[in-house]
Structures are given as C-alpha cells and as structure tokens.
Amino acid sequence: MALSTLTWVSMLVSLLLLPGVAAAVLVRSLRTEERKLALLREQDDVDSYSPRALSDLREWIRANPDDPYAPIARRRYNECVRSLRAIDEPHYDWSDEQIARLELVDE
Amino acid sequence: MRINFGISWDYQTHYNSVHIYFPLTTPTIVAHPYNYLLFKALGRIIMSDSEARTAREEWGSRFGFLMAMLGAMVGAGNIWRMPFTTGENGGGAFLVAYILLLYLIAVPGLMAETMIGRYTNNGVIGAFKQVLGSKRAQGLGLVVLIVNVALMSYYAPIIGWALYYAGxxxxxxxxxxGFQPQAFWDGFINNPALVVGMHTVTMAGLAGVLVFGIRRGIERVVKWMIPLLVVALVAVSIRGITLPGGMEGVAFVFTPDWGYLTRGSTWVAALSQALFSTGLGWGIALTYGSYLSRYDDVPLGGGLxxxxxxTSIGLLAVFATFPVVFAFGLEPSAGSNLLFISMAQVFPELPGGSLWAIVFFVSFFFATFTSGLGITEVAVTTVSEETRLSRTGAVLASCGAIWLFGLPSAYSSAFLGRMDFMFGSFGLPLATLSIIALVAWKxxxxxxxxxxxNRNAGIYVGPWWNPVVKYVIPVVMVFILGYGVYSSIGTSNQRLMLLGVAFMAALVVVSTVVMSVVGDEPPSGSAAVPGGDD
Structure with missing residues (x-):
C-alpha cells in the first residue's frame, strides 16, 4: 500500500520531533557531561551557572534579600563567581570581560 | 570505632569513578565521578568526631541516570496504549496535539519534579518535610508514597504476565x-497458583536488583535493558513494516484527520497520554533526581x-505493533489482549517466528520490569530514610508490602481493573498535584x-517556565480529575468513581493525621528548611 504524501509528512515530522530530538538530547547530554568531567579533572572546579542563569540569580537575590532561601542563593552565587575567577576555562560561554565585571554579594 | 577503608578505580565507565569501601559499615559508599572533589576531603568525611558519616549514593554515570529515567517511564502503557490511542484519535492530528502538550506540560513538569528531588536530596516524604517544614504537611508525601505502593501492587502482576510470556x-x-493463544492465555490467567507465582517471582526479582542500590543495582540493569529494548523495537518495526499489508497499519496511525483537533476528546486523550505515560508526578523523577550530584544537569536530562x-519509545511501539496488527487482520483496540493473545498468534505464521517472539516479549518484559524498579524505588528510598531500616531492610519491607497488597490483583483481573481505574484516574492526578504544588506553590x-x-544545567530555562508550573499544570490536573468524575457519571463505573474519590479524600485526611503524629519535627520548628546540597 502506497502512503499518501500527507501520511509520509506526518510520520517523518513525528520521527524528527520525537526520536530525532531524543537522540540529539542524549548525545548533547553525554557530551556535556564528558566536557564537565574533563574540566573538573583539569581544574578541580567548574562554573555552575551560565551568564544568563547567574544574572537571573543576581536579580533574584537583589529583589528578595530577606527570603529564607536568600542565604543559600548568595552562597551559590558567590561560589560560582569564585570558581569563574579561579579557573582558566569555564564550562559555560563566559567571556573574560563578563567575568571581570562580576562582584561577590554579601553573605 | 575504627573503620578500615580502601580505594579502587573503576574503569567500567570511561570516567575514573571512585569506590570507597567501608568494610565495617553496612553501606558501601559509591561516589559519583563528579564527587572526586568530595573525595579530596575524604579524611573529613570518613572520620570526624569519631563518627562515620555515609554520603548519599549517586548515579555512576549520566547514561545510567538517563536510562533509569527512561526505563522507569516506559511501561506497558507505551506499548499497548499509545499505538491504539493514536490511531483512534485522528492519527497524525492526535500526534500534533500530543507533541504540543508534551513539550508544553510534561517537559516542564518533569523538570520541576526532578529539580525538587535533586535540591532536597530526599525521597518523597523527606522532600515534603524539608520544603514545607511542618509535620502535618508531610502527609502529602505519604499520599504520594501510598499511591505508588498501590499502583505497584497491581502493576507487579502485569510484570509477572510479561515475564511468563517472555519465558x-x-x-x-x-x-x-497446535499452539492456541486464547487457550494459553486462559490457562495462565485462570490458574491462581501460576499468576501468584509469577507475581512472587517478579517481586523477588525486583528486590534482587534494588537491594544492590542505585548504581550497582538499578543502573547496572537499565544500562543494557533499555538499549536492548530500543534495538528490539526497531527490529520488530522493520519486520512489521516489510510484511505484506504492514504499511496499512502505518497509514492508520499517521494519516492525519484534522477534524479530530476540534474534538475535546482528542485533547483529553492527548493530555492523559502526555501526563501519565511520562510518569510525571509519580515520585519517580523526584526519587531518581535525589540521587543526582550537584554537578548534574536537571532540565535537559530529567525533563526534555x-x-x-x-514518547519516542511509544512511537517505536506504534511501528512495532500496528503493521503486524494490520498485516494479520487483528483487532487494534484489544489493549492488553493485543499483546498476550493477538500478537502471540502472529509469531507461528512469521518466518523465524520463534526469534521474533523472543525479541518482542523479552523487550516487553524489559519495559515493564524497569518501570517496576522505578516505582518500587520510590518506596524503598522513602522507607530507608524515614525508618531505621537499612537499605536491605527497606527493600524487603517495601517489596514484601507490595507483594502482599498485590495478591488480590494477581488473583483477580477484575480487581486489578478496579484498582487501575481508582488509582489511575484519581490517585495519580492527586500525587501529581501534590508534587507540583510543592514546587509551584510552596x-x-x-x-x-x-x-x-538552571544550576549546572545543559539548557537555560527561562521565566516562561514559571506560569506553566504554577498555573497550567495544576489546572490541567484538576481538569483531568474533574473529567474523570464527569465522564463516569451515569456509567457502570459511577459507583467505583465515587468510591475512588472518597478513598482519595480519606487518604489525604488520614495521611495528614498520621504524619502529624508519627512525622519528624522539622529541625527549625515550623519554618521551612532551605536545604540544598551544599
């Protein structure tokens, strides 16, 4: 039985959006882990937030200084800043200028 | 107390994993490769203040965690439900609705559940205890636990069926x-000793894996079962599609009938499939997430x-079953019968049928068994954390309780169906609501x-995630609960529905009361404990 064009398109799009995406995510996840481990072995440390994620965290800390979770947020923020200053090669896409502009927050 | 320890380097993975052995203590601490930083501080960990502290076990590798999550979520429903649900609801049109809802609801929901597990480093009751901070609120964790045990009590006999057929x-x-599939099935299901026996073997098998823990138990098994399941489904799919008439099954499933997108029933079916087949809110993602290390990613692996x-495995199941169903003129809506009766009658007629039967039924067993590991681990983790039992004791207690509660379902398929209706329609949405409410509202x-x-994440999750988790998922769950009630009114299930709703309401009340009596007092009084793993 010959399939209609619409059926072919429907099937191929489903294959692309499901197994295709799943396979791509699996490969990316495994490669990311491999790179993170290599950095950890070389540098003993790795940055824990991406520039956008750390910026979000900083904004949240500023907006919620008395939140019960603020101490852990500040600790995690500073931990990431200290890591970025200590390591040669960040895991995330940080530029030297971005790292230089980062400041620790009061814990 | 003096503790001897030794160190070995494990090259099973391509990372230098560190095993730290404590011969005089019960647990063997197996550190994640990421935790070699922790290892640097070994002296402090091993003996401080003359007391040994044991680190929480962690996944040995990223691949192991991903396969465990996948294995836990892929179950019988993916193989016997998704193909027919797709074909019955407009084929490609259903897939459009389904994929949309999957990305919109299931992915963010799983991110939330895995995240709260990783953050609290606790099982279901411990996570509620840490975030909510009150003894009474821990009752919601108990609700999730009980729903899981109830669900596993009738899922275990189904794994037993799969094991029997695989054998x-x-x-x-x-x-x-002269093989007669219907007679073979009747002979099995009407033989209580045999069905209960398979249920017992299943629970013993699960206990035998779980007793070894996360890395040496679950991870070791799923790392080969899940890839083999995928390979087997691909092989059966290719065989099915190349059968004369097999492409008719593909046409049935994938030809879109866009009119179905305007029907409410299509969207309800897509919602149910997107939520329940992904295992969102069962406590599995929370429990498995609690064994992630601080350096692990959550949104990419745990969510996406x-x-x-x-769902990809569900799609593979479509290719594996429907071409065969159409090639042999079988009834596509037969549900579990499709596997155990219809498919069984196909293999004698296939060239190399014995081999294809092994591939098909063994892979089906793998799908169900790895789900059983995930569901049971929810109970094992919680019991080991909330009682003084060791891991072995918690495994024996959890598996023993599930085996005992599963006896009626093993004995009677009708009872199993009623349990599935009650806990599938009302228990799981309640558990999902509890976990999502924990993240979204507390x-x-x-x-x-x-x-x-977003900490150590493989992808950045933007603020769009907040309203989805806070409003969309809870509204959807309440809608599904309401729809389950509404669609049962005036049907033969009405009485069972009322019983289910009453039972779930009672479960919440009793669990709350029980935990307010026996629950642990939060360390800082009534305030929630920030927690975190640092």
Missing part, C-alpha cells in the same frame, strides 16, 4: 504446532530527554528556577 517465548512455546525519549517556581533548575 515461554524463550521456550519457543508460541511456535509449537525523559519526556521525549519516553517552593515557588521563580526561586526553583534561578536557584536550582
């Missing part, structure tokens, strides 16, 4: 001359890969997102 496929029973990978989505979800 007979290896014995080549299905290709013996788990939801999409699970922890807070923005706090969760900036503090933990």
């Amino acid at each position: 007979h496929s290896v014995l080549m029973t299905f290709t013996q001359p 890969f788990t939801a999409i990978g699970n 922890f807070g989505p923005e706090r969760a997102r900036v503090l933990d979800l």
